[in-house]
Amino acid sequence: MTSVDPMFGWDLTFKTVEKDIKRNSDVLVSFIHWNLTKRGFRTIGIGDERTLTGDEEKSELLPAGWNDKENYTLRYVLDGKLFILHGLNTDGNLIVNLMKCEDLAVSNIALKIDDAVKEVKGSIEKMIPNHKDLMFSIRRDLIDTIVGRIMVTTETQTSRTPSSRGLPVDPLRVPSRPLPQPDTPNLWEPPAGVPNIGRSDLDPFAPLGGGMLFNPFGPNRDIENPGLGIPGGLPRGSVPPGARFDPFGPPGGPMPGRRPNAPDADHLPPPGFNGNDMFM
Template sequence: MAAPGLELLFSLESRGFSKPQDPLICFIHWELVSSGLHCFGRGEKAGEQDTGSERLPDGWGDNKELYTLRYGTDASRFLLKALTVEGTLIVNIMDLRSEKVCDLTLDVAVYVDSAHLQQYDRVYKSPSHLRRLLHSDLIAPLLGTKEERKASSEQEQGPPNRDPLRVPPRVTGGWRTPPGDLPYGAADLDPLGGRSGGMIMDPFHAGRSRPRIDPTMGFPPGSVPPGARFDPLGPLGARQPGPDPDHLPPPGYDDMFM
């Protein structure tokens, strides 16, 4: 099945069909347009006032041996050349920016019934196969698949409704400290009370793993000569003491009458 809209284009152009390759060019043109391209005219040279259109330009079929059409988007331009050689149509499309080229050779008699050039419902043979062939050999290599084009467009536009001033939504499960930051005040910022501690700064980074200090090595480590008698500095145990929650009690906290 051909892309929707081809029948309307065919009705506008079929009066000028005189060779079997004419409706084939019409089919190829509409597949390119349906893939997001517009036609910017015929010939290799761009005009001063080229405007993209879904229709074929005037005079596109004047040369039955070589069809030359220009296509593109706002950011890219493509040149299509279709050469007729002994019953075949050699289709060549080049990306003018990257100079990437894709080509395809079609047996005209396999896809077009030359006895019904003006009858849309009878002129095309195996339109579904022709459409798949055009997309796999010409359109996808140049433009990417439909899914790839959609993903690329969404990436250029950015996330929908993204407001740079909006605060990101809270992660389910409570406040999470950003990686690499010390959790000072995390308990006061967590509305669910999932943390302990308070606003007291912990110079020993309580709660984090750290190497044990060998008291026999002196301070700084290595300051005691080997074999020397040395009373270890202390108290040093398996872990450094954390801050005492009562270091900064509120005024009168121990007054039973308050």
């Protein structure tokens, strides 16, 4: 079994235009034309007219006058769609654009003419030494960019069509069920294990009392660390370790059944003050 020669058809194509070749860029355009015809494109003449009448004669040959001007403008048809090939000679480069007139999609390729084409006659190896790399670039950047776009779109739409033959469904494509939402918590009540401190400052309907100040006489006082001076003890951390502290009253608070003693005001009263010994 013999493999198909990737250059099959080039010699015949070049023979039909060999007498018209005038410059190196002509060789490149004829080579691009051959690659297009291998993919099913057919020429319908020169120019940039963007409408089809349906009476155009399709051909695998380059039309007459294809290289009469410095730049190139060729019209092609593929699957009933009109394409226009523009070749622009500028500063030793050939910039080629292929436009699909239906949606104005454009692909392009830029070639340095003298680096790509070494001879205007002879075998393909002499004219375009890197013809294999050039074929790959033309197919990838100029043709497949537009023709492949149609194919990918069709395949994508086909793959998204729901199956009606009972084929297995990809579980990754099945939308997950929404998780049940928990009951709305009571935002006024503190979480479990957290003292109910400060609720009256947050809830306008809360009963009086409480607030952000901790009540040292409340049931939540720290019995094991009573502190000094106030009945029931000070809250933990009120007196830093090692600090000098003047107790408010007898250690441990008043005796049961007795009122707390008045504070001991050991400062001097103001001049002329005849009241009791309390300044404040």
